[in-house]
Amino acid sequence: MPTVTSQGPVSLLDLHFHVEGTVGAFLVRTPEGPVLVETGPESLYGNLQTAVEALGYALEDIRHVFVTHIHLDHAGAAWRLARHGARIYVHPKGAPHLQDPGKLLSSAQRIYGDTMEQLWGRLEPIDPDRIVAMEDGQSVRFGDMAIQAIHTPGHAIHHITFRLEDGLFTGDVGGIRIGEGPTIPPFPPPDIDLEAWLDSIKRMRACHPTYIYPTHFGIKNDGLAHFDSLEENIHRIAGWVREKIEAGHTEEALVPLFQGFMRELLTGYGLQEDAIQDYEIADPAFMSVYGLARYWKKQASRRPMA
Numbered sequence: 001m002p003t004v005t006s007q008g009p010v011s012l013l014d015l016h017f018h019v020e021g022t023v024g025a026f027l028v029r030t031p032e033g034p035v036l037v038e039t040g041p042e043s044l045y046g047n048l049q050t051a052v053e054a055l056g057y058a059l060e061d062i063r064h065v066f067v068t069h070i071h072l073d074h075a076g077a078a079w080r081l082a083r084h085g086a087r088i089y090v091h092p093k094g095a096p097h098l099q100d101p102g103k104l105l106s107s108a109q110r111i112y113g114d115t116m117e118q119l120w121g122r123l124e125p126i127d128p129d130r131i132v133a134m135e136d137g138q139s140v141r142f143g144d145m146a147i148q149a150i151h152t153p154g155h156a157i158h159h160i161t162f163r164l165e166d167g168l169f170t171g172d173v174g175g176i177r178i179g180e181g182p183t184i185p186p187f188p189p190p191d192i193d194l195e196a197w198l199d200s201i202k203r204m205r206a207c208h209p210t211y212i213y214p215t216h217f218g219i220k221n222d223g224l225a226h227f228d229s230l231e232e233n234i235h236r237i238a239g240w241v242r243e244k245i246e247a248g249h250t251e252e253a254l255v256p257l258f259q260g261f262m263r264e265l266l267t268g269y270g271l272q273e274d275a276i277q278d279y280e281i282a283d284p285a286f287m288s289v290y291g292l293a294r295y296w297k298k299q300a301s302r303r304p305m306a
Contacts, residue, residue, distance in 0.1 A: 023217065036052075042080060063085060076120050153173075154199070156172070163207055169215075237292075
């Protein structure tokens, strides 16, 4: 049964992706009705419905949906809400893929194969009239409340952090943080850009948030420590993969080594086995290996010849 945790007008909806506390969405109570940030995958649409109804609303009441980026664990159910008449707010570079999800779908199917629909559900086009492309700094007002788009690439070129009062919905660029564990950056292909990511962290820090709402997972109130941990682990994890790639390891060979590295890293933070597994569910090791390997190989190809 999906669970709900609230902080002021923001309620965290635990969508129970395999286990509790790994994938969430957020319902914001505004003077003009409920607003949703993130949708979760279409496979968990029933869980989303149950969680929204537990707050006294129906999905049909939600007329505005903000997605930080178009990866399926964040926006996979957006088309279902659009069919109910909701407007979907997204980065301009993500909007075409919501209108025509063919490339997104084929990419996911290459990765997940026969498990694609079981994990993520179906993906269907969204009518262009239902999509709002948000420019950097653009705000949408709901009475005396406003949600502002802050373009924050690094995890994905089309990533937005949404600012609401003194809180930030940080999607994946703000890292994965399960329970009281560390903030771990997810590095899936194809858009990883470490320089852009570090710049995005500066932009998020500059907002001086009281609350951070990471999709994976929760409501956090220690903004500086959250970002300190994220930045530290970007350097630590990306540096480890770079070292192994430059030593000649293939991506396939690196995956089990990376799993061991991450287990050691998380154990060092005092995490027990269940918590380590929760991080793996939210951020599969193989995705980060392939994303970082692609990044470092691109960087190497750009270096001038000696």
